[in-house]
Amino acid sequence: MRSFLGTSVAKKIVMALAGLFLIIFLLVHLTINLFLLSDDPNPFNNAANFMAANPIIKAFELVLFAGFLIHITWGVILQIQNWLARPKKYIKHHSSQTSFFSKYMIYLGVIIFIFLIIHFVNFYFVKLGWVEGDPENFYDMAHKLFKIPVYSIIYLICFLFLAFHLHHAFQSAFQTIGLNHPKYTPTIKLIGTLYSIIVPLGFAIIPVIIYFFK
Amino acid sequence: MKITLKIWRQKTSQDKGKFVTYKLDDVSKEMTFLEMLDYLNEKIIMEGEIPIAFDSDCREGICGSCGLYINGRPNGPQKGVTTCQLSMSAFKDGDKITVEPWRSKAFPVLKDLIIDRNAFDELIQSGGYISVNTGAAPEANSIPIKKENSEIAFDAGVCIGCGSCVAACKNASAMLFISAKVSQYAVLPQGQVEAKERVQAMIKKMDELGFGNCTNTGACEAECPKEISLTNIARLNREFLAAKIS
Numbered sequence: 001m002r003s004f005l006g007t008s009v010a011k012k013i014v015m016a017l018a019g020l021f022l023i024i025f026l027l028v029h030l031t032i033n034l035f036l037l038s039d040d041p042n043p044f045n046n047a048a049n050f051m052a053a054n055p056i057i058k059a060f061e062l063v064l065f066a067g068f069l070i071h072i073t074w075g076v077i078l079q080i081q082n083w084l085a086r087p088k089k090y091i092k093h094h095s096s097q098t099s100f101f102s103k104y105m106i107y108l109g110v111i112i113f114i115f116l117i118i119h120f121v122n123f124y125f126v127k128l129g130w131v132e133g134d135p136e137n138f139y140d141m142a143h144k145l146f147k148i149p150v151y152s153i154i155y156l157i158c159f160l161f162l163a164f165h166l167h168h169a170f171q172s173a174f175q176t177i178g179l180n181h182p183k184y185t186p187t188i189k190l191i192g193t194l195y196s197i198i199v200p201l202g203f204a205i206i207p208v209i210i211y212f213f214k
Numbered sequence: 215m216k217i218t219l220k221i222w223r224q225k226t227s228q229d230k231g232k233f234v235t236y237k238l239d240d241v242s243k244e245m246t247f248l249e250m251l252d253y254l255n256e257k258i259i260m261e262g263e264i265p266i267a268f269d270s271d272c273r274e275g276i277c278g279s280c281g282l283y284i285n286g287r288p289n290g291p292q293k294g295v296t297t298c299q300l301s302m303s304a305f306k307d308g309d310k311i312t313v314e315p316w317r318s319k320a321f322p323v324l325k326d327l328i329i330d331r332n333a334f335d336e337l338i339q340s341g342g343y344i345s346v347n348t349g350a351a352p353e354a355n356s357i358p359i360k361k362e363n364s365e366i367a368f369d370a371g372v373c374i375g376c377g378s379c380v381a382a383c384k385n386a387s388a389m390l391f392i393s394a395k396v397s398q399y400a401v402l403p404q405g406q407v408e409a410k411e412r413v414q415a416m417i418k419k420m421d422e423l424g425f426g427n428c429t430n431t432g433a434c435e436a437e438c439p440k441e442i443s444l445t446n447i448a449r450l451n452r453e454f455l456a457a458k459i460s
């Protein structure tokens with residue numbers, strides 16, 4: 001196992017698998033969040049409480065943490081190796097044709113990471129009882145938070161950067177695990193582009209609708 | 215045609231090095247980039263100075279020794295060419311051209327624009343070969359190979375080991391290079407014997423030599439003079455996974 005995780009390619013593959021897992025998780029999370037748009041707090045709170053109570057979901061939560069941890073840790077380690085691989089930089093800036101967002105993945109990741117921290121302070125820490133709030137009524141809490149303009153703006157910006165991250169990440173993960181095929185890769189790229197637009201947009205419309213219409 | 219050149223000069227591998235600006239007034243569009251540098255060197259020698267050191271051998275895009283980083287791109291603005299194949303017709307009157315050596319931890323600069331390319335030799339030694347018994351060459355048609363496989367192998371096999379991929383990559387990764395070597399053997403029966411060890415050994419060596427890793431940015435494919443495709447990197451990853459799992 002140690003030798004498996006030893007090389008850069010192994011780390012990258014594990015990281016890609018963790019990333020794909022996070023991509024699936026985002027879909028589930030978005031589905032639950034959309035209940036926030038209902039005037040009735042119950043569907044959302046029930047979903048949130050179900051998540052908090054169900055032991056299978058509890059176990060899943062650990063896997064989710066591991067997913068983030070692995071993705072972030074390996075991401076940072078690989079990035080540092082990459083920076084060290086070119087100790088002396090070129091003076092004339094790179095002008096090769098490349099996948100644009102791929103050059104900024106680590107910075108986009110750091111922004112997502114900052115968002116995750118805010119997110120944890122808001123919700124998860126309430127659940128654990130570390131921060132004040134009503135763990136039975138996240139619906140109310142989310143609605144209150146989204147009524148604060150600064151909060152909603154930060155939220156929107158973070159999802160914009162998540163969209164950028166995902167735009168490169170989705171197809172990149174397939175390439176990393178070795179799935180590249182002249183026939184299917186264009187479709188994977190298309191799905192990736194759609195995913196990276198639709199999912200972050202889905203998250204982003206929630207605070208906008210709540211702020212203006214609820 | 216008048217051009218201004220900003221060229222990296224470095225006396226030895228220990229020297230700090232600096233950019234020096236040269237002006238040329240009468241460059242012909244018919245010259246190749248290296249002929250233009252030869253011409254500049256003649257002038258430098260006439261002035262009693264030390265000429266600019268750069269590598270070249272075949273000057274027809276085969277040996278892979280000539281690569282230079284020109285205006286922010288390996289081998290300059292033309293697509294699918296080595297530096298020796300780059301024509302001055304790609305530039306216009308009054309252009310400023312910046313010339314740098316490949317920059318990578320694994321390719322230290324020896325002098326001016328010449329880098330030490332031994333890291334690629336070490337990569338080949340780690341797995342970029344097949345073992346064959348000595349003796350007469352076997353009958354060519356005794357092992358039939360599917361047309362599509364021979365094409366994949368050939369497309370990967372045209373790699374000349376020039377290092378443009380490393381130079382272009384924001385991570386100075388050698389993934390395109392080793393993926394070309396791994397691919398070329400992975401699809402041929404002759405490569406099967408060492409297949410599992412090859413892919414693992416080459417990746418391990420690449421890490422050891424201080425190359426970066428792949429973030430699927432695609433600069434290597436865009437700049438490769440032989441236009442080697444990123445699909446080879448996916449195949450390398452696949453081969454690696456298969457070697458680890460099975």
Ligand code: HEM
Nearest residue numbers: 016019022023075105106109110112113169172173176429
């Ligand atoms: C919901 C959150 C996230 C998702 C769904 C996600 C997804 C992905 C995926 C699928 C990849 C492609 C992996 C590959 O090509 O092998 C990737 C790459 C990457 N991610 Fe994330 N990621 C997330 C958050 C983060 C965070 C918080 C960080 C770091 C602080 C981060 C840093 C990186 C880095 C450095 C890369 C490598 C970039 C590259 O290979 O070009 N990501 N991400």
Ligand code: FES
Nearest residue numbers: 271273278280298
């Ligand atoms: S001198 Fe041989 S490839 Fe350019």
